[in-house]
Amino acid sequence: MSIQSNTERRASRALKAGVSVLVAAVLSACANYAGIHGDAKTADPQQYATQQSIPAEQGHWPAANWADQFGDAQLKALIDEALTSSPTLDQAHSRVAAASAYSETARAGTLPRIDANYSLTRQQYSGTALVPPPNGGSWQTENKGLLTASYDLDLWGKNREALKAAISQLQASRADAEVVKLTLTTSIARAYNQLARLYVLRDIAQQEVTHREQIDRITAGRIATGLDTEVERKTAQANLATSRAALTSLDGQVLTTRYQIAALLGAGPDRGLRIARPTLGIGDEVKLPDNLPADLVSRRPDIVAARWRVDGMTHDVKEAKAEFYPDINLSAAIGLDAFGFGRFLTAASRTASVGPAIHLPIFDAGELRARLKGRYADFDHAVATYNQALVTALSEVATQLADVRSTDAQLIDAQAAQDAARQAYKLALVQYKAGLTNQLTVLNADVNALSADQAVANLRMSRRDQQIALASALGGGFVDTSNANSAAPPRADTSASNTPVDAAR
Incomplete structure (x- = not known):
């Protein structure tokens, strides 16, 4: 034989x-896992009332080069530099590589050895x-x-479900990398806009120093003619010194903002010293795209990442159920x-x-049931995270749009106030030179003009900052291509249809 x-x-x-x-x-x-289940369900974006706060305006979704709308070549160059040298992005890429390696390990478990x-x-x-x-x-x-x-x-699909879960986690890590990328580019654009704000405020402060020097000279002449006293002269000198101190403070803020931008670029602080003065324009007209909020789930990388994690936990639950079988x-x-x-x-x-x-597991003191309960708890958490990401995204879009519209309305009144305050200052200065009014009237008019100039400058820069934030809230040009049906959130069905338990129930 x-x-x-x-x-x-x-x-x-x-x-x-x-x-x-x-x-x-x-x-x-x-019946080993009878009674263990999860009831969490992913939210449908259209179940939220958004028609009034997020109206359809036939606008366009932000493109990947959304920052180019402001017409500043230096901003585009800074963003490109950050995308190639930022350690923050390197960290995100390393997490994607780790997830890819894990999915390859899971794939090996489905093949002969x-x-x-x-x-x-x-x-x-x-x-x-x-x-x-x-x-x-x-x-x-x-x-x-x-x-x-x-x-x-793998009769019950345990290894196949583990592979699907690993692939879902890989897709989630790739979406996370896009979140980091969007956060980085938005942070650079907003910091750059802050630098532009500080330069405009510095111009206003420099103009204010000139005004205060002019008032000081007029006061000196009025003292010589007996119209004013040393009290007015000292007041003028104190105001001049205060204006110069404000100018120095703005110089310091410009410097620190340069350093902040350099850090975002992944470079040393000296890199910030080579940044020229921003030349940002107004940007495109703000109009929301149609198909909100439905299309938002495939345009926001954080929502896409949360959706893939729900999908991954769905397969984790099925894998845990398969553990009950031989x-x-x-x-x-x-x-x-x-x-x-x-x-x-x-x-x-x-x-x-x-x-x-x-x-075949026969008696494990409840270990498998406890593991399945844990997977369901993780699934419920992933669903809640997805739902919260969706709510947050809708709120951010609505908030930024409301801020933009509010700032536009404020600018109309602020510019009218600015024109009036400037005219009042010019009239008060003429009257002060002619001896028709006192110094206090001129100083009040000057303070009002200064506040009006600062208000308009801040509103204009805030308007641009809100526009940047709105582009970020709309996904910053990201489009999910990881799944042909990526616009649809995953179903919360975690029944293991390939295991006999479902037929037995």
């Missing part, structure tokens, strides 16, 4: 026994155990070389095994084996 025939018979008997155990296991294990092993063992065998004389009681050198193959049948692993080995070196490469040293290995 050949070794191969014996091997085949043993394998056949083992398979029959395995199938018997498997059938019994399925019948007895169907082949290994080659060789061992050389010098051993003294017992003379009173299994090995008979003459080998028993002697020292022997055993040579063993084996080629082994194994394959998990694992059947087919294995085979062929090779050479001999004492000594002389007979190692002979036909008599051949060895082979084949057969299934079956693992």
